[in-house]
Amino acid sequence: MSTETKCNPDLVRERAKCTFDVNELINLFYGSEKATKERRHFEDAVLAVKELKDAIPEEYLSHKERYENGVRKATILRDVYRDYKAKHNRDPPPNQITKAVIKDISPFLLHNGMFVPTIAGQGTPEQQAEWLPKAESMQIIGTYAQTELGHGSFIRGLETIATYDPKTEEFVLNNPTLTSFKWWPGGLGSTVNHCVVVAQLYINGKSHGIHPFIAQIRDLDTHKPLPGVKVGEIGPKMGFQTANNGFLGFDNFRIPRKNMLMKNAQVLKDGTFVKGINEKLTYGTMVMVRVGIVGDCSFYAALAATIAVRYSAVRHQSHIKASEPEAQILDYLTQQHKLFIAVASSHVYRNAYLWMEKMYTNVMKELSQDKQDNLPELHATACCLKAVCSRDAGSLVEECRLACGGHGYMASSNLPLTYGVTIAAVTYEGERTVLLLQTARYLMKAWMAALKGKVLSPSVSYLLNSLKESKKPWQNTPEGIVKGFQHVSFGKVKAAYETIQKYMKQGKDYEDAWNLASVQLVKASEAHSRAILCEVSWEAVCSSSASPNLSRVLQQLAQLYLTYWTLETSGDLLLYSNITKDDLIILRDKYEELLVAIRPNAVGLVDGFDLRDEILNSTLGSYDGRVYERLMEEALKSPLNQETVNSSFHKYLKPMMEKAKL
């Protein structure tokens, strides 16, 4: 961090007030002092590359120029990573500094995030040997093409066809309809030359379900689409402008037999189909990506909170007391109400991410020992936490943005783009409602098992406990609130189950009854997620190794999260737990006390996320608080401000004014 000599005096004062050691928080949040050091070291390396800086912000460029600038930076960044690895003989540490370079999304996102992992996860050793070295070194550039214009969440409905031709030992790829065109894969538009294509396999007229195939779609030398390939980009979006999402259609495009990824199912030379032993093994990548999204949610909430809290410390507006100067807007309780929940939630998501990562590692280990018992629980948990955290994080980012007033609407605040990127996660890698209903299926199964007195998996074992504890009085403590959320989930799971039964008694079959109960089923899944988030984050804080000073503040944040959600969902608690009206009034008062208690540490807490100015990329959020200077500096970069008079005056305005005189 830079010295504080030029810092806005409000921020200097805020930092002097902080009651804990910010460095201790940073090291705790990122794992260790060593992790912090390594991360910062890599950040320095990236920031030292001058070519990675934008001359003018991307928002001023055309769609095409943005893409070209994105490719430029992505390739330079690739070099930085490679050089670091060569020099230190290890991958760069986990970091977000690429956000300081690729402000939006990289056109290589799916190369690294899906193309390489899919070959690694679903290719045979021979296939890995053929493609992985080329892909990892970027001699070839790939993406993962699954979603189609007409099909997203329902994978079995995909229409792209791969027909095996035993005569030539090839697959023939076809997109028979407009809706069968691949649509969305990142980098597909103009960047990649390879992709994994997910298609329906047909052998001798018989369908064998969907499988992944590797297809080279552009010439490596000229980059021209190969014959039989129709490919292009899908146009502008709410965010992801430099992700270069594309479409793709095949017309009798042939690929060799060895291009089907055959770690699971196989097609032999003569066309014999050999079924995979365990299709569920491919869940791994999908679950890993969803766990990663929970981690992203922590990052985006931290980013937005840092910007909004610092701005709110610098911004003065109106008076709390007529006799005093204009107040920092951070002093308004309404502002604290909007912002502190974002700070608290970032920690909650971080702890949930670490908890899920552990669960994931365990299950993967078990799978390698052919033990699959805990796979459904992992899958159900990843589904609902991804769904709930991404929607919540989107709302938190947007509340932070709105809390910055008009300036939060400026692209230069970086809050609009941050919202666009955060909210996208509600849809990609499993649409929110679809995922919550998947978890609901798991919960209904668990409920039926509970009714039969069976032992339940750890994450749903509270359903049994709640069944037993339903008569116990409410405890107005963090532990009591955690139990309260479990009771709510219990109550909603039970109610949804009974609603299905009700509709079936009315003569509906199970599937229609499920649909009619699905609003309730979604809410049951949400309640289940909330119960997990509350329990996991409270336990993490209680078992943390933080010093007493830091621990006190982290407990306040965790309690804020618990209390906030108790008040937000008080109707559920009144319906399904033993909380009373008086308990709620006590918690409402407690909530106000927590805001006041956290207030002096607000700036210290966001400093503790240790997000550099270049990552924040925000006129409002920089460490030194030079808000107004930066707003003006950024505005002056506008191409419209490089000319005294825009050509549209002579072309359009002046003729209009002249005509008006007639």
Place this chain on the structure above:
Amino acid sequence: MSTETKCNPDLVRERAKCTFDVNELINLFYGSEKATKERRHFEDAVLAVKELKDAIPEEYLSHKERYENGVRKATILRDVYRDYKAKHNRDPPPNQITKAVIKDISPFLLHNGMFVPTIAGQGTPEQQAEWLPKAESMQIIGTYAQTELGHGSFIRGLETIATYDPKTEEFVLNNPTLTSFKWWPGGLGSTVNHCVVVAQLYINGKSHGIHPFIAQIRDLDTHKPLPGVKVGEIGPKMGFQTANNGFLGFDNFRIPRKNMLMKNAQVLKDGTFVKGINEKLTYGTMVMVRVGIVGDCSFYAALAATIAVRYSAVRHQSHIKASEPEAQILDYLTQQHKLFIAVASSHVYRNAYLWMEKMYTNVMKELSQDKQDNLPELHATACCLKAVCSRDAGSLVEECRLACGGHGYMASSNLPLTYGVTIAAVTYEGERTVLLLQTARYLMKAWMAALKGKVLSPSVSYLLNSLKESKKPWQNTPEGIVKGFQHVSFGKVKAAYETIQKYMKQGKDYEDAWNLASVQLVKASEAHSRAILCEVSWEAVCSSSASPNLSRVLQQLAQLYLTYWTLETSGDLLLYSNITKDDLIILRDKYEELLVAIRPNAVGLVDGFDLRDEILNSTLGSYDGRVYERLMEEALKSPLNQETVNSSFHKYLKPMMEKAKL
């Protein structure tokens, strides 16, 4: 509307199912058959102008190109309006067809919306005679410059200074600090040559508060900024990309005395300051603009709902029953839950808008008769309804967008821009929290009057009734729910008041106690707004002149709104009304029944908003349902798709791939 011959068969089927006359709904929604006819006639006139169509969508252009294209279209549109007026001897009817042309916001928005009305409202007859003809005919182009870099909601804190110089009979305008620069006025960036500047008036070193001044800032012939004027545009935003928002600073810039708008306060030649008789008369424009925003909310909710409902009728995904084909996603109850509330809310906002318009007209009439009694109620009501409707509408638009899955993230769906424009209204013309706290002040006054047994204004008279009726049992009817929301508001107003008292008893002064209670005060204002929206919209439906077939459906929508919010805020109702857990379970079932009941009419209901394809401007929402064809057609317009290989391949990708081989 076009013929249905080429229409998507799902939409044809949906329309055949409709149980009411769509034309009756259209005429009811827009006031009369005559209004519909006139509106459509003007829409035709606008759509007939070929030059108003964009060759490629604006999202592909650079920031500067978008602006230039916006000016081009705005000036042509101006001609269309003028020609219509000349031909028909009346202004064009209320319409949204300009959205089909200016997809975002016009650079003339503040000319028509604020510059002209301010001269009309705050100028003397002489001033009106001088400027209005020029402004109305667009010989001059103006904006309204109030907000500054450092001050938005707290107008008294504005820093721009107008010092009267009696020697030359001029005002000297100055912006002494960076934070005093005007920031945000639409059109200011590169478009206008005049503006109303709101500045602190100083005469002989004495401050006389803020007043409006007319300043010419650019040369009419060359468009160059005049000496002493620093002006430019503020850069890209979340929306409003073509609004050309700008900044402005004066350096000893002189304007004649007659340029202060002096309908209220005056400065005489010798520098004598004559105070205005009634400063509150200037509230008129502000209230009118806020009432207009409630109307806008109805439009944006209708727009998003039309797109999302039609798309959901066309889109098929997954199976409700394994034995049946893939279902229309509109058949999923979870989808109905997301969309129908937007349809219902559009009607609620429309009715609230009409109700407020009537209140506004009455109060303006009373003001002209020097009767001011009802001004505070009008102001308080406009504040909270603007605040609540804009935030709710933003959320509804975003839920509609998310309900369209990945395709809702595409700019070509028009949902991202619609969200950006809708959500902006939460901030402009009075920031949400600031407005809610203004209403809260009114509610606290009303509460104290109620405690003293005084008669209250109509919109808060329920506070007295609730005081009396608190023991009555809950009625599970629409009327009962309306009363329930009044009880909630009553309970929250009371609780906030008592919280202030509590803090004062602890030794806080009133101002600090107010701040500490402000989260509750905001919620009390929200509850008050909800009670009004519920009452006004239910009454409008009950007193509507609709036929029985239509009336049945409109009642379902209104009940959906009531039931939705009962379930959403069940905690409040359990705390503050006599609703029971059993009542809530009945309402939950009722809500599911309403969704099922509305389902067959969903497409008919959005057809009833009568928004042309050109206004919707959406690949997903067109009347004929050609969703996938339009998505591809729009994508093919991308400049990246006009070339086989982008230059970035040779510049960046190929060198990277080559290097990787080494």
